[in-house]
Amino acid sequence: MLSPFANHAEKLKADFLPRKHKLFINNQWVDPVDGGTLDVYNPSTKQKLATVAAGNAKDIDLAVKAAEKAFHGPWSKFTAAQRTAIMHKLADLMEANIDELSTLEVMDAGNPIMHVRHGDIAMAVAYLRYYAGWTDKLFGQVPMSNSGPEMLSYSTRQPVGVAAAITPWNAPMILSMFKIAPTLASGCTFVHKPAELAPMTALRFCELVLEAGIPEGVFNVVTGTGPEAGAPLASHPGVAKVGFTGSTATGAEILRLAAPTFKRVTLELGGKSPVFMFPDCDVEAAIAGISNGIFYKTGQFCAAGTRLYIHDKIYDKVVAGFEKHAKAAKVGQPLETDTTMGPIISQKQLDRVTNYLQIGRDEGGEIVTGGNLIPGDGYFIEPTLIANVDQTKTLVKEEIFGPVLVAQRFTDAHDLDTLAAWGNDTQYGLAARIWTTNLRNAHGLAARLDAGTITINNGFLGDLDFGGFKSSGLGRELGQYGIESYLEHKSIAVGF
Ligand SMILES: NC(=O)C1=CN([C@@H]2O[C@H](COP(=O)(O)OP(=O)(O)OC[C@H]3O[C@@H](n4cnc5c(N)ncnc54)[C@H](OP(=O)(O)O)[C@@H]3O)[C@@H](O)[C@H]2O)C=CC1
Numbered sequence: 001m002l003s004p005f006a007n008h009a010e011k012l013k014a015d016f017l018p019r020k021h022k023l024f025i026n027n028q029w030v031d032p033v034d035g036g037t038l039d040v041y042n043p044s045t046k047q048k049l050a051t052v053a054a055g056n057a058k059d060i061d062l063a064v065k066a067a068e069k070a071f072h073g074p075w076s077k078f079t080a081a082q083r084t085a086i087m088h089k090l091a092d093l094m095e096a097n098i099d100e101l102s103t104l105e106v107m108d109a110g111n112p113i114m115h116v117r118h119g120d121i122a123m124a125v126a127y128l129r130y131y132a133g134w135t136d137k138l139f140g141q142v143p144m145s146n147s148g149p150e151m152l153s154y155s156t157r158q159p160v161g162v163a164a165a166i167t168p169w170n171a172p173m174i175l176s177m178f179k180i181a182p183t184l185a186s187g188c189t190f191v192h193k194p195a196e197l198a199p200m201t202a203l204r205f206c207e208l209v210l211e212a213g214i215p216e217g218v219f220n221v222v223t224g225t226g227p228e229a230g231a232p233l234a235s236h237p238g239v240a241k242v243g244f245t246g247s248t249a250t251g252a253e254i255l256r257l258a259a260p261t262f263k264r265v266t267l268e269l270g271g272k273s274p275v276f277m278f279p280d281c282d283v284e285a286a287i288a289g290i291s292n293g294i295f296y297k298t299g300q301f302c303a304a305g306t307r308l309y310i311h312d313k314i315y316d317k318v319v320a321g322f323e324k325h326a327k328a329a330k331v332g333q334p335l336e337t338d339t340t341m342g343p344i345i346s347q348k349q350l351d352r353v354t355n356y357l358q359i360g361r362d363e364g365g366e367i368v369t370g371g372n373l374i375p376g377d378g379y380f381i382e383p384t385l386i387a388n389v390d391q392t393k394t395l396v397k398e399e400i401f402g403p404v405l406v407a408q409r410f411t412d413a414h415d416l417d418t419l420a421a422w423g424n425d426t427q428y429g430l431a432a433r434i435w436t437t438n439l440r441n442a443h444g445l446a447a448r449l450d451a452g453t454i455t456i457n458n459g460f461l462g463d464l465d466f467g468g469f470k471s472s473g474l475g476r477e478l479g480q481y482g483i484e485s486y487l488e489h490k491s492i493a494v495g496f
């Protein structure tokens with residue numbers, strides 16, 4: 001069946017993709033100073049998609065200087081209402097181009113079109129509009145004075161300055177938007193280093209920025225590698241804030257790079273999120289939840305529920321149910337609208353997943369379903385469930401970042417403290433999922449778990465902020481907390 005998105009793919013192949021892609025600095029498309037390039041590949045075909053510029057420290061310096069100038073330029077005179085209006089205009093442009101943007105992101109990152117079109121990109125538009133509503137709600141305070149009527153104290157908030165974003169390949173547009181929207185709402189300016197494996201929507205987005213009329217220097221994109229472009233951005237003295245999503249190891253490096261100039265840093269890092277399934281839960285809903293949760297982005301999702309703790313009474317039913325969903329899943333070309341799961345992003349990531357599967361086997365794990373590569377053009381692998389594991393096993397502790405679940409049993413003999421201790425027994429604390437209709441189990445376990453986002457009878461994310469405990473990160477994105485790190489607080493005391 002020809003995908004209704006195929007015409008967008010053809011148009012992109014004929015026009016946007018073959019262009020000489022440059023860096024976007026000061027509202028201009030510019031060549032990188034040293035002229036480097038990087039090839040970008042489609043993970044579902046292994047074919048070259050495009051060639052982009054490989055920026056380095058010199059280009060980062062130009063971009064940060066443009067952003068610094070813009071921070072003090074016309075952008076600083078924009079009223080809150082004007083920032084709101086321009087953000088809505090950008091959101092309108094995203095909506096007008098949503099099928100094309102979604103198709104481009106699918107070709108670049110490999111996630112299924114229906115997830116990208118109706119999930120990632122639609123949500124990115126929603127987050128842009130959400131933060132457009134925050135521009136005039138960034139209040140300071142006026143306390144009752146401790147010093148009596150002789151003094152008036154008040155606080156104000158102001159944008160921190162240049163905000164850098166360093167983003168990964170698994171959800172390129174939405175993870176960028178987690179940073180773009182609060183940047184624009186707060187009045188900061190922006191320099192973005194997208195992932196070298198999937199930078200194409202970040203570049204197409206710059207054209208919408210131009211069309212929306214965002215002033216020069218406010219929004220800049222430097223493509224390139226982590227060490228060559230990401231590191232100089234994270235350490236640049238002109239940058240006030242770094243928002244990073246990616247691996248825990250690189251997050252630690254970002255903190256180190258940002259420390260000498262005391263940048264505000266938010267990190268959204270890895271996860272190994274537990275899923276607790278109690279016998280009183282809606283078992284079919286829970287099976288659908290764990291299945292969709294691991295099909296989503298082929299398990300390359302930081303908050304994926306990957307460690308199952310299933311009550312003995314429903315264990316066999318859940319495992320059989322997942323197997324049925326896994327066998328029925330359509331793993332394949334992500335531009336086809338009935339595709340359930342796309343490819344892994346690259347050979348390196350596929351090797352990482354298969355290496356973990358081998359470790360799982362070597363440590364005595366039983367592959368209940370999946371475990372095999374799927375022959376074809378891209379980096380495809382079956383959704384996999386591994387049983388016969390316990391807390392000591394590598395696959396229960398480490399982030400795999402692929403479509404792999406590990407399952408363990410619990411019984412009535414295990415109390416909430418024991419379950420929470422298992423849940424908390426990793427370096428991570430990003431998300432946790434609880435399936436039960438018992439209020440005591442639901443809220444009692446949620447209270448005991450160290451995780452930034454806990455869902456109860458819902459397998460995805462919540463409506464509030466997003467971020468993690470422990471090695472899963474620092475700070476929060478989204479919601480009210482998500483804009484805090486883009487603002488400084490200033491306390492002013494007036495004597496009479
Ligand atoms: N939390 C999440 O959502 C994600 C977690 N991961 C985890 O990370 C593992 C490895 O993936 P990987 O792509 O290497 O993730 P990284 O954390 O290395 O990459 C994320 C971003 O950081 C950049 N980067 C890399 N090194 C540096 C550096 N020294 N200074 C500044 N920026 C840098 C990358 O650039 P470049 O693209 O050039 O590498 C990319 O833009 C995955 O298997 C998964 O476990 C990965 C992606 C997302």
Ligand SMILES: CCCCCC/C=C/C(=O)O
Nearest residue numbers: 119120123171301302303
């Ligand atoms: C439709 C909402 C998608 C949210 C994706 C968030 C991804 C996070 C990550 O993997 O870091």
